[in-house]
Amino acid sequence: MRKGMATVLSNQQIVDRVFRLEVQGDLIGEMTWPGQFVHVRCGTGIDPLLRRPISICDVNVEEKILTMVYRVEGHGTKILSESVPGQPLDLLGPLGQGFPIDERKEGEHALLIGGGIGVPPLYYLGKELVKRGVKVTYVIGFGTASQVILEDELQSVGTTYVVTMDGSAGEKGLVTDVLNEGFNLEDSAWDVLYSCGPLPMLKALQDRFQPTGKEGYLSLEQRMGCGVGACLACVCQTQSPENGKKYRKVCSDGPVFPLGEVKL
Amino acid sequence: MRKGMATVLSNQQIVDRVFRLEVQGDLIGEMTWPGQFVHVRCGTGIDPLLRRPISICDVNVEEKILTMVYRVEGHGTKILSESVPGQPLDLLGPLGQGFPIDERKEGEHALLIGGGIGVPPLYYLGKELVKRGVKVTYVIGFGTASQVILEDELQSVGTTYVVTMDGSAGEKGLVTDVLNEGFNLEDSAWDVLYSCGPLPMLKALQDRFQPTGKEGYLSLEQRMGCGVGACLACVCQTQSPENGKKYRKVCSDGPVFPLGEVKL
Amino acid sequence: MIDNQRLAVSLAGLNLKNPVMPASGCFGFGREYAEFYDLNRLGAIVVKATTMEERLGNPVPRVAETPGGMLNAIGLQNPGVDEVMKTELPYLEQFKDLPVIVNVAGTEIEDYVAVSQRVSEAPNVSAIELNISCPNVKCGGITFGTDPGIAGELTAAVKKVSKVPVFVKLSPNVTDIVPIAQAVEAAGADGLSMINTLVGMRLNLKTRRPIIANGTGGLSGPAIKPVAIRMIYQVSQQVNIPIIGMGGIQNAEDVLEFIMAGASAVAVGTANFVDPFVCPNIIDELEQKMDEYGVSSIQELVGAGWK
Amino acid sequence: MIDNQRLAVSLAGLNLKNPVMPASGCFGFGREYAEFYDLNRLGAIVVKATTMEERLGNPVPRVAETPGGMLNAIGLQNPGVDEVMKTELPYLEQFKDLPVIVNVAGTEIEDYVAVSQRVSEAPNVSAIELNISCPNVKCGGITFGTDPGIAGELTAAVKKVSKVPVFVKLSPNVTDIVPIAQAVEAAGADGLSMINTLVGMRLNLKTRRPIIANGTGGLSGPAIKPVAIRMIYQVSQQVNIPIIGMGGIQNAEDVLEFIMAGASAVAVGTANFVDPFVCPNIIDELEQKMDEYGVSSIQELVGAGWK
Ligand SMILES: Cc1cc2nc3c(=O)[nH]c(=O)nc-3n(C[C@H](O)[C@H](O)[C@H](O)COP(=O)(O)OP(=O)(O)OC[C@H]3O[C@@H](n4cnc5c(N)ncnc54)[C@H](O)[C@@H]3O)c2cc1C
Ligand SMILES: Cc1cc2nc3c(=O)[nH]c(=O)nc-3n(C[C@H](O)[C@H](O)[C@H](O)COP(=O)(O)OP(=O)(O)OC[C@H]3O[C@@H](n4cnc5c(N)ncnc54)[C@H](O)[C@@H]3O)c2cc1C
Ligand SMILES: Cc1cc2nc3c(=O)[nH]c(=O)nc-3n(C[C@H](O)[C@H](O)[C@H](O)COP(=O)(O)O)c2cc1C
């Protein structure tokens, strides 16, 4: 079962325009892979018509509770933000390929870099890594202090550095700046990179770490139709076509891709 | 103010597919004329896009409570039937020309004939007539016993005869049959006729009573766009054009027309 | 009312205080909506199609609903130009700050010419909108709106007699709308209105017949918005006359999208039926949305989508 | 599966157990939806457009949303006919009870002919659907779908080589669709598919550019349903070949409306994205709705709207 109804448990604004939504439902029992997403129907009508992709932020597998953190952008997320407890929510998921974690070994050090509304999936990822004995360090970037989300939650998983563009919270600058300075996060200090955030951030990370040969994974966004790999709306091009595959589908081959796999 | 929000107080099924909806709101204070209708937005999306005309069944002017009784026919009334207490409801109204009652004199006898889902507006009409000292007799027709609505309410206003096509409740036959038989409802027994119901019923009444010259009023239905007289969706033709007016608009010249005014 | 230059638009010589007007056929001659608000708030008003003689229009039902839209086949019901001149236009004279655009329809070129000449002489008529695209009336076998040659001929004939600017309202039911727009521009049109309705149909599953008595009807409402945007985007790049854009506008963001596509002003049709206050609400909302999207003035935004 | 004659339809020699199939481009080659349900439940499957060579398609974004609809400009991305023959069609062989219809696209008549010939030889291909109407690809300057002559020529050429029935998928972006339908019928088409998408556009208010990288896109979804119904109603009265109807179908009532308008079977596109189970759900619901509206069989209902 990959489509089903869940019930809204809570839906609360955490910072300006950003909400934390908790839902419960049978299909959530399958949501065990961080980095996957759910395709959410917002409302029950024909406007919005299409579903909206939202990342898994946290899952309580036993209780079948899924947490999503989303920002109100347009019509769909606006309607989602009006959800009230008890309301049914139509979900398709879990979808896509999440962050690879099965190969992780105890004692490794993972660097998790998030930007803005890309931070949420890193929470579940961090928790699953820690379960496997991996040490987690977070670097999370935002525009300004009032946009910072999930800092406390992440702090409970691993050391968390906050970066803001205006310096109003944590370090001033971009997440990549922090990696340059005295935070003991030089390349040799970590084994693997996982990241989710705005395209310019992902691009900066790929440009910087692809040449180094470090292991790393990036989670992308793209406008979607079906969400399951059938419509070819969400493609991105591969850097070097292997097996003649010149493109990847963000919804089903991704949203997570190894560093260097796709053009950004 | 003729457009405004009301709040759903209750919405209960009374017989198969038929619901009684009570709403409260400021603009209801103006709903003092029986036979007028409200144009109801069903849901908040674009499907259904247009409003739905629903008659005023009862009004508590002091408390600003409006009662509507509606049958689930299609998409719009289906959505309306899912209304829950506390929910806002977008109303336009009161609209149209109701049943003329100002000319009524104490001691007159009014015959109110309703068919199916045309019965509801006759409740408020009967109450207002009784207030003016007019005696009210109801003849209400349905297909079968399980469809009978509002019998007790009407009974409290005036003598009420129920007619069903299959005879499963009250008399068997059509409302017009009852007028032929021993119910003391021969033409000379009443002063004015008010009716709302399916077109064949209204047509039968007009065919029968127009030649007699009796005073009478019929409430019509027509598919509407605007509901306020601007779009010309809801027209019907007049029998004899006066002042060059060859048509009437059901929404703004009606829905109530004098016997003989329009072609049915 | 404070003069607000951010919202002002100039349209073939007409100066409108804001770019929002109700669309023809969706607002009668203004009487009904004047009970809701002061019509002086509108940028302009486009009144119902007017023909030479009185028209009774089509049989009912005349409307049907579709997902996100509606079909209509009113059939140009109107009291005829004499009555419009005698009763309706004088009624509108009370609104001192309301440019009136009269939608003109007909069966023959002569009808259009005669009606246009007459209404253009009314003291409060600011422009004429030639309805060469009504899908609900068989136009004597000729479909003015689908043939560039005939559309141009009609435009030229009306231009000769009209004392006010002439807008030509185009049909979207064509393979290529650009040559038709260019033909009416070449024939002297002062502006274009686009789009009229798409031809559509719904069937009644119970009766097994079209819901609308006329069979087909004109599709309007949000459903057609992307078709309107596309056509305005295409045409505005190929002509040098202003466009009044319409088709599914519901809110201020839609207005900005139409202006960006290349319209200089907009008309709101079906949305009036959903909310009688939609036009003034959009006007009120417009500046806030302009701030949100960094738009200094409506004029500046015209065609920004391709400029 | 119990053979249910009420739902069975015969379509240019193809016998379908029910009239519901997914529409081309909205269902890939079936793989993804096979994870949701057994594809044998479908009346047939129409797979993604196949071209001679591999196509990478258009840049992203390729989709945008509209009120009650969506725009797409995928641009015929597909692995090319060789790969389709080698991988995709063999994959579908496991579904023993699933007629496969291959949507064929191209830039030149020769492409269509070559691809059609090859795929018609695949053991499990039941029919070809000629996509002469894709609005997202500049077809070498020629728009096959808008010119009756060229549409007929293409159809005749493909008919010569195809070993299976040929359906021609018509474009709704034309002034008059009837002559095009008649031309392809005269050229030997076994059936028609209609409609493809309407050309539309949305602009991004922040970037002031079209949302879709390609500029325009094809409008699909409930918004276009009344246009599809109208065109099928018109065309089915003027041709003697069966029609696969599509455009905005969401539920069993929509299916009945299309059949009544004159379609012999239907395809469901965009609705798969909203609910991956929409096709089997519609099939399950169909008989109940037929009872409700007194429909004895789908075959009986074909064209009932005008018969
Ligand atoms: C795999 C994936 C995971 C995501 N996870 C999250 C998350 O956890 N929290 C969160 O707040 N947002 C997330 N997003 C982004 C989120 O999907 C968009 O913000 C949302 O779709 C916007 O919808 P809207 O109706 O509010 O905006 P509108 O702009 O009205 O949407 C119009 C259309 O564009 C699409 N669209 C707009 N922005 C995006 C975008 N950035 N990515 C993909 N499609 C978009 C919408 O889905 C819709 O089809 C994720 C996106 C992807 C692809
Ligand atoms: C003045 C007036 C008063 C009415 N009062 C009541 C009432 O008190 N209780 C009640 O149950 N019904 C009443 N009706 C009928 C009611 O408006 C329709 O049943 C309702 O509009 C159906 O909407 P739907 O979406 O459920 O059906 P659909 O068939 O899905 O509606 C499709 C379209 O057709 C229109 N339509 C369908 N049937 C009718 C109809 N009979 N009259 C007008 N438009 C119709 C709808 O408004 C809508 O635009 C009244 C109608 C009118 C004109
Ligand atoms: C009920 C109705 C009547 C209309 N009558 C006319 C008309 O008389 N003349 C005309 O040019 N357009 C007429 N139109 C078309 C509108 O002016 C407008 O072009 C179209 O509805 C698209 O805009 P919308 O989606 O905002 O309604 C009519 C539309 C509707 C819905």
Ligand SMILES: Cc1cc2nc3c(=O)[nH]c(=O)nc-3n(C[C@H](O)[C@H](O)[C@H](O)COP(=O)(O)O)c2cc1C
């Ligand atoms: C994402 C997408 C891709 C499509 N690709 C094709 C295609 O490759 N070939 C084709 O003939 N039609 C294609 N279509 C059109 C559909 O097959 C169908 O004709 C159209 O979408 C209308 O049906 P709908 O409203 O149910 O989606 C595509 C439609 C969509 C939405």
Ligand code: FES
């Ligand atoms: S969204 Fe359809 S293939 Fe990815």
Ligand code: FES
């Ligand atoms: S519904 Fe518009 S005039 Fe009556």
